Amino acid sequence: MFESDLCPAEELKDERGILKQKRDRTCISSVISKQFLFIKQAKTFSDAQVYCRQFHGDLASVEDTADFSRLQAVVSGVTDPGVWIGLKRGELHWIWSLSDRAFYREGEAEYRRWKAGQLDNAGGHENCGALDSNGEFWDVPCTNQFPFICYDGNVPQRYVYVSAGKSWSDAQTLCRQTHTDLVSVRNLDENQQLQNLVHGTPVFIGLYKDAFRWTDNSSSMIRHWSVGEPDGSGACVLHSLSNTWSDENCDQTRPFICEDGVKMQILRMKLRSGQNMDDPVMKVSVVQKIQQKLMSLGMPTDAKLQWRVQSDGEIFLPLEKDMNSQK
Structure with missing residues (x-):
């Protein structure tokens, strides 16, 4: 001591x-x-994971912007169009669109206030989150046309209510282009502040169901999908030369990135x-x-x-x- x-x-x-x-x-x-290592030998996703776990720690996971910068650096100069990283399709789980872990204090990324009877996944397609005028969360179809709330970390008035109805995806795009992201609700105080912005129709917030998990059990919410991805092409994720990600068939043989234990x-x-x-x-x-x-x-x-x-x-x-x- x-x-x-x-x-x-x-x-x-x-x-x-x-x-x-x-x-x-x-x-x-x-x-x-954490250190990343580029392995030139082409392997299937499963074989790449076995190799990384045998000789290093696991396939690479990206927990923050520093990790992503290191990943970009290690593939700099690589000519292969894509390399395996440790993200793979699994069970659906709820995460926030704003993925920077530094934005959340302990336990805040897991804050939820579901309305009684919700999480019913009515129709099997309720994969996006909405907030009602009572401050309670709803699971709703992402294709609904709802108003939404953006978060902007660069202005004193952090919450921006947008009355125009859009799908969840279009709302996310607009928030990222003009502000920071769709709003996250991190605690009861923020929940109450945002509740005051909702009048009548529920609004989209940044909560959504994600089907991908890191093989090293990291809880990172960071995703760098290419436009139109994931498109259901496969269960395993490639990091491309453009530094974006796509879901691909796990049986493809590709180089891969390990992370040291x-x-x-x-x-x-x-x-x-x-x-x-x-x-x-x-x-x-x-x-x-x-x-x-x-x-x-x-x-x-x-x-x-x-x-x-x-x-x-x-x-x-x-x-x-x-x-x-x-x-």
Whole structure:
């Protein structure tokens, strides 16, 4: 264990605000670094996955924009029109159109407020999400013509209501062209703000069913489909020279991209803080400060820092509890 001057002091005060004591807490975080490798030998998707798992970690998964930039770099100069990555069709699951994981605090990408009786998939084609005037989610056909709400991260007024009815796909295209993306609903506060914009007809939000999953079980929502893709040509995904993706027959033999097994370093430190360390904003702030410090000490700039959640669901442990657990 080591003490970190990056951790603010936690002070316990009496009812008059007079300092009584400082209490130490411990936190655990991990540094994750990923490397991509281009394998020139052509294999089917299944054989490529076996190769990657035997000699590296798995087929490549893309968790953020830094990963995508590394993927682009590793295929630079490759002449083959497409290479396998670790995305494959599986069971349908709900994800957000705005895919940057940094946009979501812990648990926010999984926020849902379904209306009772919804998720019924009436007709078998209700693959897009809508929000009603009560702030509840509906599963509806993507071809419905609904108003919609865009999110714009570059202006103070983040939410843009568009009254013109469009299909979910056309709404997504317009939001991405003129703003940032279709809106994500990350928590109850945002849910209530967006509810106030809905009058009568439900509106499309950025929630939709996706049929693809990463073979390394990454929860990444990033998708870089070519226009018109996925078109049902196959269950496995190729990364093309244009840096876009398409679904193809898994039995094709193509080169592929492996990722090295995740290299993890556990950092255990003592924090002293007067703030509520269970506050998601505080968690993000502390991670950023630790990352800046470690980078100044030589940590790779593409390494990722994340909290390690304990078996009881907690991240931080009071020092006394932590000391007892080590006896």
